[in-house]
Amino acid sequence: MMLQSRPSAALRAGFLGLSLLLSGTALAQEAVTIRFVHTNDIDRMSPEKGRGGFARLATVVKEEKAKGNAFFIHAGDTISPSLLSGFDKGAHIIDILNRMGVDAMAPGNHEFDLGDAAFRARMAEAKFDVLATNIIDGNGLPANTKADKVVEVQGVKIGFFGLTTETTPIESSPGTIKFSSTIDTARAKAKELREKGADLVVAVAHTPLAVDMIIARSAGVDVVIGGHDEHLLAFYDGKVVLSEAESQANFVNVVELSVNKATKDGKTTVTWSPNFRIVDTVSVKPDPDIEAVVKGYEDKLSKELDVEIGTTETALDSRRATVRGGEAAMGNLIADAMKAAVGADVALTNGGGIRADKQYQAGQKLTRRDILSEMPFGNTTVLLEVTGAQIKDALENGVSQVRELGGRFPQVSGIVAEVDVKEPVGSRVKSVKINGEPLDPAKTYKLATNDFVGRGGDGYRSFTGAKSLIDTSASQLMASQVIDYVAKAGKVAPKVEGRVILR
Incomplete structure (x- = not known):
């Protein structure tokens, strides 16, 4: 039996590889x-x-x-x-x-x-x-x-x-x-x-x-x-x-x-x-x-955040569908605190900015952590001078995506609005009262809102260009205002009371 030398075997292998390449075989x-x-x-x-x-x-x-x-x-x-x-x-x-x-x-x-x-x-x-x-x-x-x-x-x-x-x-x-x-x-x-x-x-x-x-x-x-x-x-x-x-x-x-x-x-x-x-x-x-x-990181802030600030005597619900789909007791609490903090006639904040997605039982103690969890964006409260017509336009925007649970849904204070969601977008707000009186389109009102909405965020373009009475540079954290509001009251009892009535 003849034994093939290694150089000869390598040469043959090289020729075989070349043959495969030339014949178009894939490598x-x-x-x-x-x-x-x-x-x-x-x-x-x-x-x-x-x-x-x-x-x-x-x-x-x-x-x-x-x-x-x-x-x-x-x-x-x-x-x-x-x-x-x-x-x-x-x-x-x-x-x-x-x-x-x-x-x-x-x-x-x-x-x-x-x-x-x-x-x-x-x-x-x-x-x-x-x-x-x-x-x-x-x-x-x-x-x-x-x-x-x-x-x-x-x-x-x-x-x-x-x-x-x-x-x-x-x-x-x-x-x-x-x-x-x-x-x-x-x-x-x-x-x-x-x-x-x-x-x-x-x-x-x-x-x-x-x-x-x-x-x-x-x-x-x-x-x-x-x-x-x-x-x-x-x-x-x-x-x-x-x-x-x-x-x-x-x-x-x-x-x-x-x-x-x-x-x-x-x-x-x-x-x-x-x-x-x-x-x-x-x-x-x-x-x-x-x-x-x-x-x-959790330990670093716990001492400050876990301080109790007050009690809610009513149940609160900040779940996504609740704060984006209609008036919510949590939204009313936040809007009331904003309105009081800056001395506004009315307040409006977008439901999508309420984020903790949780429920609180009646009688539950509220902590700083609870409030900051609800408003984690670091938003501040601005005070704008707006007309009644601008408020109505803003409310139309706010209810334009209610069926889709859009984040723009308006949580309000000082406002009662009746809305027909069966009507086309832009024609849903049927009546508006401001602190018990019919809205006057030509009258100016002091509106508290968050800085995001105030500059037209979430589609609130009607506020763009409004006169600032308290602008962003002078504004305070919304969360801090709500914390102070609850702490000052000791007990709060917000509830759904017909501020935004959906029909």
Whole structure:
């Protein structure tokens, strides 16, 4: 038997490889598994009923990264609204995220709740990549953010970019910061990343679901990691993956792609198939390091926040459907406190700014923490001089989305409005009384509202340009005014009493 020498065997193998190439046979690498560990809309540090919070999220991230080829993606809404953000403007959230190995984050609209200066300060502190692809600050991107990010994993190039809903100026307080079209930006950036050699294109999108779907169907991306609507969603149409992970890290979505990359006749093709895992964090053990950081922040404020300020003699309800769907006792309490604090004729605040989503029993003690949890945005109370006509226009706006539970629903004091929700938007308010007297469209009234609504937020454009009697620079925190109001009274008994009557 003849033994073939090693050089001869190598030569033959070389000729065989060349023959395969010349005959057009594809050369393919083994499938590469890539994981995207996804969270969005998380501002609550600690778990609620054993589910959610940063420590449990951190455990999932660590476990997935230990498997290799894993990216921790945050789809925005995190520095606000939260209890501590009313004090430190979200600095504690960035500190926690800096310890968790975030690979990419897109800002959400709530990143701007505390103003453009606070947004810039938090971005400066971030030690992870913030993708602000469609955000314009001055003549370019916000400082310490990126337009995109390309990472190569075992020969597979992944391009990431971020999108922030262009409705942010209506929903939040971005100041001079502007937002270009999310859909146009997605299409242009996906094309650019493909031209740069990206095999997979991932949009990290803090946009409404309807926009997510347009991007998925028409922008040329492979994956949309979404936030904003707070759905628990894993979607695949045979071409594009769309994921959204509810909120508060109650659930963590893990999107796995098995990627095959092959070259034939000098042309590279990439195919992939997805697998979804939804992790319910009620079954996850908290990461001890992050849990300790969270506890430190909680302890720091507990002594001040847990001070009892008074008692509610009536039941209160600040659940989302309650404060956005009609008159609420909690809304009446807040509006009454605002009106009294600045000596206004009337007060109006948007129900979407009431955030704790909880119920209080009659006879329950109220603490500073309770009040600050209800108003975590750090809003202040401004005093405006407005006409009766402006008040009626504002009320029309306030009830325009009542069926959709829009955040603009008006919680009021000194006002009684009768509304027919069966009428078209803009024609629903049938009568208005101001402190018992019919509203006079030509008369001027002193109106207390929050600074967000006062500058036209949530669609309250009728207040834009109104004369300021107490402007933002001289205004006080709404939460502090409510705390003082309850503390001074000792006992409060707000109730639903027909201030906004829906028919």
